[in-house]
Amino acid sequence: MMPVMGASMETKKAKKTVAPRVDMPCQPAEVRRANFEEVALGYTREMAMQEAARCLQCKKPLCVTGCPVEVPIRDFVAEVAKGDMDAAYRIIKSANSLPAVCGRVCPQENQCEGKCILKAKGQPVAIGRLERFVADTHIVSSACEQVTGSNACARPTGKKVACIGSGPASLTCAGLCASAGLQVDVFEALHEAGGVLVYGIPAFRLPKNIVAVEINGLASIGVNFHLNRVGGRTLDVEELRQEYDAVFIGVGAGLPVFLGVPGENLVGVFSANEYLTRVNLGRAYDFPRQDTPAYPGKHVTVFGAGNVAMDAARTALRMGAESVHIVYRRTRAEMPARLEEIEHAEEEGVQFAMLAAPVCFNGDADMRLCSVTLQKMELGEADSSGRRRPVPVEGATYDLPTDLAIVALGTRSNPILLDATPGLAQSKWGYIEVDEETGETSLPNVFAGGDIVTGAATVILAMGAGRRAGQEIVRRLVP
Secondary structure (H helix, E strand, O other): OOOOHHHHHHHHHOOOOOOOOOOOOEOOHHHHOOOOOOOEOOOOHHHHHHHHOOOOOOOOOHHHHOOOOOOOHHHHHHHHHHOOHHHHHHHHHOOOOOHHHHHHHOOHHHOHHHHOHHHHHOOOOOHHHHHHHHHHHOOOOOHHHHHHOOOOOOOOOOOEEEEEOOOHHHHHHHHHHHHOOOEEEEEOOOOOOOOHHHHOOOOOOOOHHHHHHHHHHHHHOOOEEEOOOOEOOOEOHHHHHHHOOEEEEOOOOOEEOOOOOOOOOOEOEEEHHHHHHHHHOOOHHHOOOOOOOOOOOOEEEEEOOOHHHHHHHHHHHHOOOOEEEEEEOOOHHHOOOOHHHHHHHHHHOOEEEEOEEEEEEEEOOOOEEEEEEEEEEEEEEEOOOOOEEEEEEEEEEEEEEOOEEEEOOOEEOOHHHHHOOOOOOEOOOOOEOOOOOOOEOOOOOEEEOOHHHHOOOOHHHHHHHHHHHHHHHHHHHOO
16 A cells, blocks of 8 residues: 655644744833833743743754854753753853843844844744843852853963953953953943943843842952043053053943034033933932932933933933933834834833924023924935935924933044053044954054944943953963
8 A cells, every 4th residue: 555645745844833932021111110120020930941942953053143252042042941041051151251131231133033043933032031031040159150151260370451441341351361360450430340231221121230240250250340440541551551461441432422403501401321320320210318319300302212212211201201202313113222122112101203303402591401493304315324314394393392301322432541542543433443353452462342442332242342352362361
């Protein structure tokens, strides 16, 4: 009797049925808009294992190619699916120094998840959420394991490394160097270590205790943190070169960009940098327990549409604003912020004024901001970036009442350290030039990475730069 070929072929062609993506539990919008607790509540163990089981375990995992620090994603996800969170943690830590941070703030949708084969169906594996779960649930057996993923720290080598700045690039470089037996000193301009992780990202997206865990872990393996040390003022690169075997510059790009319109000097107009620093690093969100109040605003307008603009708008709501508008000269489709952040902002009550651009700020007799005049825009022909260029609609302006304006148009490199360092090559945009493979600058054994090299970018890209530089420093200094 002949076999039934049709059924056999159907079996061979049958594909694995992939379950829907597991949703992330969140605080309800009406609750979270009144507090600074973390919005995303995290997976349970069961949810994490269920989500990890969706991974197809591709022979050639494209997700890794989308990760700037090349985490072995397929391998750690497989361990999560089996329930072995310790093994998953060790795999992640082999490449990523700050998984609890990255799992929260990295734009996974454009990186690892953007390369996932399931993205074609709109349901990529929730890699970032799994990374966060593993980092949050791992019980650290030693400080060295927290930083390096290994219980064995290298013996001291007698060599010394200085890191200027304490943001994600410097922390990554410092951790890698310290775990290899190098003495590391980190110099931070502000009174608290963590860089943008502390002063820039609000607690409802990145709880400060998460950053503190990473900082404390580095300190426990011998990294020394020196606060209130300003590069180019109280700290000189050339002097550090005389004392240390290698220097890493990771000072970020913290000089704000303003609009350049009349009235920008009125009381009540802030850069997003200053506003978020006052609230986050100054702990204004905890007033009156912390005696550092922020500038009050009942009707707040934020200019810009990136992640920083969303952070500022959502922070203003939590600080008691009655209304918050985001003004953007293009449409919602062109907004550069993460979709998740846009959706969260809208759920919480942030309003969007699309196709509008500021003409001038208007003040009262005491020079206090009371409104902003907006020009209506429309999209014209595509510009050099490929996006349709916004052009004014002739004669179409209107006033928007506002007593607090926050400008979130990006940042530039701060020239203080660069101008005080002769021989340090810079690009025409004022950023440090480095060897792309090693991160070395024009000064021998002086390295740089993060926003001071690339301009404003993501935490994970800065970490990737710190990792490359750290690896090169270790290669040169550790026998």
